[in-house]
Each structure stands twice: as C-alpha cells, then as structure tokens.
Amino acid sequence: MVKYMEKVFGVFGDPIAHSLSPLMHNAAFSALALACSYHAFKVSPDRLEKAVLGAEAMGFGGLNLTVPLKEKALELSCIEPDPLAKKIGAINTLVFPNAEEKCQIDREDGGKCLEHGKILGFNTDGLGAKRALLDSAVEIEGSKILIVGAGGAARALSFQFVEAGADVIIANRTEKRALELARELKASLPESQVRGTGLFGLDKLVREADVLINATTLGMHPKTDASILEAEALHPELTVFDIVYNPLQTKLLKAAKEAGAKPISGVLMLVYQGAEAFRLWTGLEPPVELMKKRVLEALGT
Ligand code: NAP
Secondary structure, three states, X not given: OOOOOOOEEEEEEOOOOOOOHHHHHHHHHHHOOOOOEEXXXXXXXXXXXXXXXXXXHOOOOEEEEOOOOOOHHHHOOOEEEOHHHHHHOOOOEEEOOOXXXXXXXXXXXXXXXXXXXXXXXXXXXXXXHHHHHHHOOOOOOOOEXXXXXXXXXXXHHHHHHHHOOOXXXXXXXXXXXXXXXXXXXXXXXXXXXXXXXXXXXXXXXXXXXXXXXXXXXXXXXXXXXXXOOOHHHOOOOOEEEEOOOOOOOOHHHHHHHHOOOEEEEOHHHHHHHHHHHHHHHHOOXXXXXXXXXXXXXXOOO
C-alpha cells in the first residue's frame, strides 16, 4: 500500500471551474482521515508538460487530467502510459511514484510502476463506465451497445466494452472519426465485434440495440435542451446511459423514462472513474457512497 502523508492532488483542465472532482476527492480524503487535499488547476495544452513536471517536482501525489488534455498527455515523453491508456489514446489519471513511498501498483503488463521510474498514466473512464452499468445490473458481454460519439470519452468506453465482449457500434456526427476508432479497435482486438458509422440511420440502430450510450456533449449544461434522440426513437427494452452528468436529468434521460427505457445517469461514471483514480493513488478502498452523495448534493438533489 502507498503511504500518502499530506500529499496534494489535483485536476488539470480548461475550463475547470465547474469540476466536481475536488469536492468528491476531498470528501474521500477526510473520510479516511488522510491529510491530503485536492484542487482544480486551469492548464492549457501548451503548458501541460511544464505543469505536470512542476507538480511532480513539488511532490504531488497524483493528478487527474480532463478536457482538453487527455489525448495531449500521451505525447509527453515524461509520462509512461499503461497499456490500456495507450490503446485508448487518452490519459485521465497520473501517478507520481517516488523512492520513499514504494508504489506497488500492479501494471496491466505485470510490472510494478516503480521499476519504470516515470510518471505513470492511466485511463479510468472506461472502468468507471463499466462499473456504472454493472451497478445497474446491465449485462455487457454479448450485448449490443450503441455508442454515439467518437471523442475522448467514447474511445475509453468503446475499448472497455469491446474488450468485455460486447457487440459495439460507434455512431458519430463526423463519420470518419467513428470509422477510424472502429478500425483501431479491430486492429488491437481482432476477434472483436465493432463497427463505425455516421448518424444517418440512428433510429434503426437504436431499435436493434440493448444499450444506448450518449458519449457526445449534447445535452450538457448550459445547452440542456439538446438530445441525440427523442422518446419516440427509444424502446422499453433499451438501457439508456447518458455520460453527461450536468444536469443530472438530461433531456435524453427524460426521454428514456417517457419511453419506458432504463435510464442511467453519467454521475455514476464520474464517481467510479474518480474512485478508480483514488485507488491508484492511495491503494485504499475509496468511500464510493460518500463520494456519490457529495456529487449528488452539489448537483442539487
Ligand atoms: P470530445 O472529445 O470533445 O468529443 C465530443 C463528441 O461529441 C464528438 O464525438 C463530437 O462529434 C460529438 N458532438 C459534439 N457536438 C455534437 C452535435 N451537435 N451533434 C452530434 N455530435 C456532437 O468530448 P469527450 O471528452 O469525449 O466528452 C464527451 C461528453 O462526456 C462531455 O459532455 C463530458 O462532460 C462527458 N464525460 C463524462 C464523464 C463522466 O465521468 N460522466 C467522463 C468523461 C466525459 P464530432 O466528432 O463530429 O465533433
């Protein structure tokens, strides 16, 4: 287990003022009586390397990276991505191991992070999404999952669900991005069931899907009146997972309820991806229920 005494943690991104991560992680540190604190920092992509190295030099325990830094982080030679983050093409969590606090995190490739002596990059978004679905008793293996979007979050989700044995369709406004992502997935997991397409014919794809995931920015605050689909296009056998979590009840989730489908809020993914990062930093079991409670309170429930 990593010993974290009075460590500072943070999230880098731009914009960042809206982030709920400080609230969630500070609640977790307090609950476990760890003298650690977590803060939000506005960092632009061109300053990312300096900011990461500065945080390491100052003895930070770890960082989260959010929009627009997740993909940029893979270009930095000071960061060693774990195999999953490399495959996904994005990093959302950094761990700074050091000699005094022997970091024992097991890497996916069997090594221990200390052996590498570098800042370690992980991606917990996919795991967070998978846990959110499993928590809601949604089957993944063998299910037909339709992911709308092909940006950073869609990349993490599609890798996670394809790897877990789902039959995945990626539909994106810019069709080229969906085709490219599906091609990458197929190259790294040749046995996988995955294809990319544009948004044309989305209604038909939804009729054939078990799970619909919105991984676009549509419906996100402040443009809350937008949705990828209306209630008429949904059906009662469908699970609708909207990874947008602000507002809590997106227009798509309201439509899902109206259609008798099963709605799942993106808040669960937010909490679970944060919990996975917490586990990587501290080696401790994160107080997930408390983290969820704090986030829900902040979102006004
Ligand atoms: P991103 O990389 O910027 O990707 C945005 C995606 O949205 C692209 O596929 C884009 O399509 C699509 N899009 C944007 N405007 C659209 C429109 N008007 N019509 C159709 N598609 C449109 O963003 P991201 O990092 O993947 O994040 C996506 C969303 O997920 C954000 O709302 C973010 O807050 C949320 N998120 C939630 C969690 C969580 O823990 N719950 C974690 C990560 C992200 P094009 O390719 O055509 O531009």
